[in-house]
Amino acid sequence: MENHSDATIHKPVLTSEVLQNLQVFAGGFYIDCTLGDGGHTKAILDLGGFVLGIDKDPEAITHSRKRLDSYGERFDSVQGSFSSLIEMSGSSLFPRIDGILFDLGFSSRQIEEGGRGFSFKSNDPLDMRFDPGIGLKAADFVNQADEQQLTYVLKTYGEESWARSIAKNIVRERPFNTSLQLASMVGRVIKRRRGMKIHPATKTFQALRIHVNDEMTVLESGLKQAISLLSQGGRLAVISYHSLEDRIAKNTISQESKNCLCPPQILQCVCNHQATVKKITRKPIVPSEIEIRENPRSRSARLRVAERK
Numbered sequence: 001m002e003n004h005s006d007a008t009i010h011k012p013v014l015t016s017e018v019l020q021n022l023q024v025f026a027g028g029f030y031i032d033c034t035l036g037d038g039g040h041t042k043a044i045l046d047l048g049g050f051v052l053g054i055d056k057d058p059e060a061i062t063h064s065r066k067r068l069d070s071y072g073e074r075f076d077s078v079q080g081s082f083s084s085l086i087e088m089s090g091s092s093l094f095p096r097i098d099g100i101l102f103d104l105g106f107s108s109r110q111i112e113e114g115g116r117g118f119s120f121k122s123n124d125p126l127d128m129r130f131d132p133g134i135g136l137k138a139a140d141f142v143n144q145a146d147e148q149q150l151t152y153v154l155k156t157y158g159e160e161s162w163a164r165s166i167a168k169n170i171v172r173e174r175p176f177n178t179s180l181q182l183a184s185m186v187g188r189v190i191k192r193r194r195g196m197k198i199h200p201a202t203k204t205f206q207a208l209r210i211h212v213n214d215e216m217t218v219l220e221s222g223l224k225q226a227i228s229l230l231s232q233g234g235r236l237a238v239i240s241y242h243s244l245e246d247r248i249a250k251n252t253i254s255q256e257s258k259n260c261l262c263p264p265q266i267l268q269c270v271c272n273h274q275a276t277v278k279k280i281t282r283k284p285i286v287p288s289e290i291e292i293r294e295n296p297r298s299r300s301a302r303l304r305v306a307e308r309k
């Protein structure tokens with residue numbers, strides 16, 4: 001049974017579009033690579049599907065297990081990164097895989113009650129790891145990296161035009177141990193300009209989160225593994241929330257839908273690449289105005305879909 005008193009529960013985005021595009025059916029077998037609070041998984045289970053849910057965050061696994069316990073053997077979950085998707089999918093006894101979903105980024109629960117420094121609004125330790133048992137904390141990077149490395153990360157993963165000034169100030173004022181401490185320094189560097197719609201620290205926090213979790217590298221690998229796991233006619237659905245993620249989803253699907261990847265000046269194919277998917281969405285599916293009004297977090301969502309050949 002769902003606990004409706006839980007105010008921080010994550011509201012899944014583009015749910016009916018995901019169900020429709022994954023062509024979910026009773027008795028179908030699905031992998032949710034970013035289980036979170038299990039919102040999309042629950043919708044698939046409600047249509048009679050079987051789901052293996054994966055999440056890097058041990059807390060997400062605990063919450064969704066509690067929430068989805070009543071679905072019995074149709075739901076199973078495993079903690080880990082989708083960078084090891086092929087290996088982790090082995091824990092299910094699925095005879096085939098009809099659909100795989102990636103709903104990228106972080107959940108409302110992680111930002112609102114995680115206590116891991118994902119939010120620039122609360123005063124948490126500057127951690128930002130999805131799996132608190134693995135890798136460097138954001139504070140380690142911020143307090144140890146040189147100015148050039150900091151600038152690179154802020155520019156590349158945050159597309160932050162103030163990257164250099166922020167990096168300079170980090171080096172001058174560190175150590176930084178909490179999210180609020182970092183956010184207020186960034187706020188001082190980028191004074192909120194008229195018409196600025198986002199908090200000045202949004203891009204810095206995005207960049208650090210992506211870097212700490214190595215999100216861009218694991219995404220490309222996860223998508224390729226997903227394509228290789230799908231059965232013929234199975235569907236891949238990817239929801240991204242910023243242009244870097246969307247570019248990786250778009251390029252991976254584009255590449256995998258081509259029969260040859262040789263540069264145009266090579267007249268006869270030497271790569272022998274064979275298309276593994278058919279593109280289903282030429283343009284990404286975006287949320288309706290009603291969904292954006294009801295769930296403002298959905299406003300930047302983009303859904304791309306491909307079908308295994």
Ligand SMILES: C[S@@+](CC[C@H](N)C(=O)[O-])C[C@H]1O[C@@H](n2cnc3c(N)ncnc32)[C@H](O)[C@@H]1O
Pocket residue numbers: 010011012013033034035036037038039040041054055056057060080081082083103104105106107130213218
């Ligand atoms: C937007 S939330 C998913 C919300 C979910 N669809 C729902 O309806 O509740 C993204 C989730 O992906 C997880 N995540 C991020 N990177 C991951 C990775 N490399 N492997 C597995 N899970 C990951 C995060 O921990 C987070 O719980």
